[in-house]
Amino acid sequence: MLAGTVASLVAPTALGLGAAPAAAHGNGNHGKPDKDKGKPDKNKVRRLTMYAEALPGGLVGYGLEPGKATVPGPTLEMWEGETFEITLVNTTDKRLSLHAHGVSYSHDSDGSPLNASFNEPGQSRTYVWRTHAAYTTKGGQWMPGSAGYWHYHDHALGTDHGTEGVKVGMYGALIVRRKGDVLPDRQYTVAFNGMSINNQVAPNVPVFEANEGERVEFVAIGHGNAFHTFHLHAHRWANNRTGYLTGPNDPTQVIDTRDLNPGDSFGFQVIAGEKVGPGAWMVHCHVQSHSDMGMGGIFLVADKDGSVPEHAQAALHRYQGHAHP
Amino acid sequence: MLAGTVASLVAPTALGLGAAPAAAHGNGNHGKPDKDKGKPDKNKVRRLTMYAEALPGGLVGYGLEPGKATVPGPTLEMWEGETFEITLVNTTDKRLSLHAHGVSYSHDSDGSPLNASFNEPGQSRTYVWRTHAAYTTKGGQWMPGSAGYWHYHDHALGTDHGTEGVKVGMYGALIVRRKGDVLPDRQYTVAFNGMSINNQVAPNVPVFEANEGERVEFVAIGHGNAFHTFHLHAHRWANNRTGYLTGPNDPTQVIDTRDLNPGDSFGFQVIAGEKVGPGAWMVHCHVQSHSDMGMGGIFLVADKDGSVPEHAQAALHRYQGHAHP
Amino acid sequence: MLAGTVASLVAPTALGLGAAPAAAHGNGNHGKPDKDKGKPDKNKVRRLTMYAEALPGGLVGYGLEPGKATVPGPTLEMWEGETFEITLVNTTDKRLSLHAHGVSYSHDSDGSPLNASFNEPGQSRTYVWRTHAAYTTKGGQWMPGSAGYWHYHDHALGTDHGTEGVKVGMYGALIVRRKGDVLPDRQYTVAFNGMSINNQVAPNVPVFEANEGERVEFVAIGHGNAFHTFHLHAHRWANNRTGYLTGPNDPTQVIDTRDLNPGDSFGFQVIAGEKVGPGAWMVHCHVQSHSDMGMGGIFLVADKDGSVPEHAQAALHRYQGHAHP
Numbered sequence: 001m002l003a004g005t006v007a008s009l010v011a012p013t014a015l016g017l018g019a020a021p022a023a024a025h026g027n028g029n030h031g032k033p034d035k036d037k038g039k040p041d042k043n044k045v046r047r048l049t050m051y052a053e054a055l056p057g058g059l060v061g062y063g064l065e066p067g068k069a070t071v072p073g074p075t076l077e078m079w080e081g082e083t084f085e086i087t088l089v090n091t092t093d094k095r096l097s098l099h100a101h102g103v104s105y106s107h108d109s110d111g112s113p114l115n116a117s118f119n120e121p122g123q124s125r126t127y128v129w130r131t132h133a134a135y136t137t138k139g140g141q142w143m144p145g146s147a148g149y150w151h152y153h154d155h156a157l158g159t160d161h162g163t164e165g166v167k168v169g170m171y172g173a174l175i176v177r178r179k180g181d182v183l184p185d186r187q188y189t190v191a192f193n194g195m196s197i198n199n200q201v202a203p204n205v206p207v208f209e210a211n212e213g214e215r216v217e218f219v220a221i222g223h224g225n226a227f228h229t230f231h232l233h234a235h236r237w238a239n240n241r242t243g244y245l246t247g248p249n250d251p252t253q254v255i256d257t258r259d260l261n262p263g264d265s266f267g268f269q270v271i272a273g274e275k276v277g278p279g280a281w282m283v284h285c286h287v288q289s290h291s292d293m294g295m296g297g298i299f300l301v302a303d304k305d306g307s308v309p310e311h312a313q314a315a316l317h318r319y320q321g322h323a324h325p
Numbered sequence: 326m327l328a329g330t331v332a333s334l335v336a337p338t339a340l341g342l343g344a345a346p347a348a349a350h351g352n353g354n355h356g357k358p359d360k361d362k363g364k365p366d367k368n369k370v371r372r373l374t375m376y377a378e379a380l381p382g383g384l385v386g387y388g389l390e391p392g393k394a395t396v397p398g399p400t401l402e403m404w405e406g407e408t409f410e411i412t413l414v415n416t417t418d419k420r421l422s423l424h425a426h427g428v429s430y431s432h433d434s435d436g437s438p439l440n441a442s443f444n445e446p447g448q449s450r451t452y453v454w455r456t457h458a459a460y461t462t463k464g465g466q467w468m469p470g471s472a473g474y475w476h477y478h479d480h481a482l483g484t485d486h487g488t489e490g491v492k493v494g495m496y497g498a499l500i501v502r503r504k505g506d507v508l509p510d511r512q513y514t515v516a517f518n519g520m521s522i523n524n525q526v527a528p529n530v531p532v533f534e535a536n537e538g539e540r541v542e543f544v545a546i547g548h549g550n551a552f553h554t555f556h557l558h559a560h561r562w563a564n565n566r567t568g569y570l571t572g573p574n575d576p577t578q579v580i581d582t583r584d585l586n587p588g589d590s591f592g593f594q595v596i597a598g599e600k601v602g603p604g605a606w607m608v609h610c611h612v613q614s615h616s617d618m619g620m621g622g623i624f625l626v627a628d629k630d631g632s633v634p635e636h637a638q639a640a641l642h643r644y645q646g647h648a649h650p
Numbered sequence: 651m652l653a654g655t656v657a658s659l660v661a662p663t664a665l666g667l668g669a670a671p672a673a674a675h676g677n678g679n680h681g682k683p684d685k686d687k688g689k690p691d692k693n694k695v696r697r698l699t700m701y702a703e704a705l706p707g708g709l710v711g712y713g714l715e716p717g718k719a720t721v722p723g724p725t726l727e728m729w730e731g732e733t734f735e736i737t738l739v740n741t742t743d744k745r746l747s748l749h750a751h752g753v754s755y756s757h758d759s760d761g762s763p764l765n766a767s768f769n770e771p772g773q774s775r776t777y778v779w780r781t782h783a784a785y786t787t788k789g790g791q792w793m794p795g796s797a798g799y800w801h802y803h804d805h806a807l808g809t810d811h812g813t814e815g816v817k818v819g820m821y822g823a824l825i826v827r828r829k830g831d832v833l834p835d836r837q838y839t840v841a842f843n844g845m846s847i848n849n850q851v852a853p854n855v856p857v858f859e860a861n862e863g864e865r866v867e868f869v870a871i872g873h874g875n876a877f878h879t880f881h882l883h884a885h886r887w888a889n890n891r892t893g894y895l896t897g898p899n900d901p902t903q904v905i906d907t908r909d910l911n912p913g914d915s916f917g918f919q920v921i922a923g924e925k926v927g928p929g930a931w932m933v934h935c936h937v938q939s940h941s942d943m944g945m946g947g948i949f950l951v952a953d954k955d956g957s958v959p960e961h962a963q964a965a966l967h968r969y970q971g972h973a974h975p
Contacts, residue, residue: 104559108636110558110604114605114640137599141507141569160617224612225612236794236798240576241579246574251888251895252890254797256800257915259584263582264584271791274787274793275754276754280765282760282764288817311766429926432965435883462921466832468924486938486942548938550939565901565903566903571899587936588881
């Protein structure tokens with residue numbers, strides 16, 4: 001538990017983004033992962049119902065229960081070999097859908113109007129996402145497994161590419177894990193959506209909290225019409241599937257800045273405050289005009305016992321006090 | 326053979342792109358690779374003549390025979406260790422050239438006006454591209470071989486950077502293969518050129534066809550002034566030289582979306598419809614305004630026997646029927 | 651020593667960039683690395699003083715001695731396990747700071763106004779950057795070492811993100827090497843800053859010189875508001891930490907073009923002229939309008955003995971003679 005004050009969400013910004021009430025904010029519960037997302041049956045099938053709902057300020061979000069939609073939407077997790085059967089209930093008066101990256105789906109679960117795979121207003125529709133471990137084809141070709149930091153989003157609201165849907169908040173992380181992957185203590189979705197982070201701009205980007213030493217997982221998602229570069233202060237990760245090097249001979253580039261463009265996603269885990277200590281660590285788009293206009297938030301690393309050092313509280317206050325043009 | 330109807334090319338779009346007659350369309354013959362591209366002699370030298378020709382609608386393309394220029398230009402393939410001696414015949418009334426990425430060339434084959442390496446109007450000029458397998462320098466440094474999904478393009482028409490040339494269609498794929506690489510059943514160049522795919526916009530982007538189970542190779546090339554993200558539905562690949570993981574311990578990120586910016590190229594192979602079945606699978610730029618404005622096409626995967634399922638025919642008709650603003 | 655004439659720097663360009671006098675140009679002394687950058691003491695701590703100084707034309711640079719500020723700033727190098735204690739002396743009348751990518755720093759060395767980590771006008775402040783070799787956490791997690799081609803820049807001049815600082819030249823390369831890494835013969839920082847290379851446009855981008863066969867290291871840095879693609883003619887490198895493949899089974903993509911966006915950095919080494927010979931090799935942003943507007947320079951590879959072949963001298967003269975709109 002953090003002793004300091006966490007930024008509360010306030011009125012809509014000058015950029016016309018909706019004000020998401022605290023309850024409608026994704027990454028709820030201080031990043032603690034919610035594991036109850038459809039327990040798999042003996043055939044490794046997880047069944048879920050998701051609700052597409054209008055939120056204040058013109059937003060639309062996905063939620064796992066009626067009245068609980070969030071932006072970003074809930075982080076969905078599965079292990080290679082499992083299947084998600086997700087029944088999407090469209091409570092809105094517009095068509096919309098559910099489209100996933102990375103997992104395997106048949107044409108009728110594509111989520112695209114092109115394939116007549118979407119929900120009419122008021123309609124429910126089941127989307128089936130399958131995954132598999134790596135395998136060899138009959139022809140001897142080694143095929144990758146489905147594991148990865150993927151994402152899902154609308155593909156039908158507004159245009160045939162879901163342009164209005166992603167703009168107003170219909171997106172979320174989809175993590176497919178491989179046997180042996182380590183689960184995090186905290187988990188945050190950071191979506192660079194248009195000129196916002198999770199449909200908010202500073203100082204309303206919700207704080208990403210952790211205690212020093214915790215394993216924190218970030219899933220970064222890009223959406224919209226602009227290019228961005230994701231940068232995190234004082235931490236770094238390997239530019240591969242997991243963000244971790246495999247050992248001393250792994251030549252993968254280790255980075256703290258990465259392109260994050262529309263439709264793309266990546267993820268990694270850090271040990272919060274490792275070698276740097278607690279602090280209010282900036283996480284922002286490094287395109288200068290974007291950061292200056294508010295595409296920045298804080299990864300607030302408290303002490304191991306959860307108390308926020310004075311210097312970090314001071315930084316948080318500076319972040320909350322300022323307004324962006 | 327596909328039983329269904331494939332989209333035919335129509336009159337110029339509102340974006341001012343030229344109408345390329347069906348014969349001038351690159352990726353001809355339903356993606357079947359044309360292996361007759363200069364058989365190597367005993368010194369591993371392949372000799373080719375290419376013709377730079379004006380096409381209807383203001384386009385200019387490369388072709389392997391007079392009157393056969395296409396956009397994209399022909400896919401050139403070679404094995405590490407081989408050399409291409411390409412005589413470019415400039416049949417136009419403007420200067421232009423041939424510049425390659427990835428392969429080795431001396432200053433006089435650079436393709437740049439800076440190095441006086443270009444064709445005057447009506448002139449022929451031979452460009453020599455060398456390749457090599459990986460090797461160790463005298464100093465003990467392990468040097469990479471030339472293998473990769475590279476590309477070639479004009480570097481002299483319009484400006485000293487070939488800006489007009491690439492805009493009007495002077496580009497194509499150049500694949501350098503390594504011993505052991507697997508050859509595909511089908512092969513498609515997908516160039517994100519300006520706001521077009523292969524100088525077309527939906528619904529005129531030629532369909533990329535395959536039968537379920539075929540090995541399909543995509544070479545993606547970026548050109549112009551805008552940033553893009555390449556996204557393919559229902560398939561994925563490893564973000565490395567070949568698109569394939571080397572085995573169970575390869576930590577490379579597997580992706581279905583990748584930045585594709587001016588001058589860049591990458592390639593990969595998929596098994597068409599693997600784990601997802603036949604369908605009209607979207608391939609598009611994921612920048613929302615770009616996809617909405619027509620930067621999208623279809624990877625049409627038919628049944629193993631070549632028949633197009635009803636749902637895919639319906640999707641194709643939807644794609645053909647719609648117009649972009 | 652190069653026998654030919656190297657382009658001298660001239661009056662400010664139409665883009666309003668300052669004219670950096672020859673002495674104020676980073677990459678001084680023809681790219682020969684300057685090893686005297688703070689010898690480490692027995693605790694592996696290197697102590698340095700850097701001076702932030704105004705330069706002609708509105709630029710501001712970092713330098714290792716008073717009156718010696720350059721744009722780009724000096725390349726700082728360290729080996730994993732070492733620490734830099736850098737005392738920054740702000741000789742200007744504005745606040746500014748020093749922020750590093752990749753290395754480990756505590757909140758008071760963050761370089762951000764958010765963390766009250768900056769220099770007031772006239773103030774000196776010591777920033778501490780720590781590095782470490784790869785290690786295993788108590789929990790058994792393999793953590794990457796700090797090695798990488800990183801960079802440093804202002805984070806306080808103009809805005810809380812240092813927007814004015816990076817615009818006027820406050821950036822430089824920071825290389826953290828791993829035991830076993832090979833040192834180069836020449837070293838160049840190539841910053842794609844706004845629409846400039848190292849705050850210059852053609853024909854004033856300083857020439858990157860080398861003799862055939864020398865090991866040349868490039869550190870590429872992106873800054874500003876635009877997206878870019880870095881392309882080098884006639885040379886290529888592996889897209890990983892060092893730019894070198896580890897051996898015959900390394901599947902990393904070998905590239906000659908790479909995205910270089912604000913906040914990002916990468917580096918690699920080439921053997922100058924390997925397999926291609928001496929020449930005036932173009933290095934430029936491959937976004938067509940950017941290259942046409944002057945985002946291009948020359949990697950001038952002379953013969954092994956340092957004499958510049960006639961064809962390369964001719965190319966250099968073409969480059970110097972032209973003006974960009």
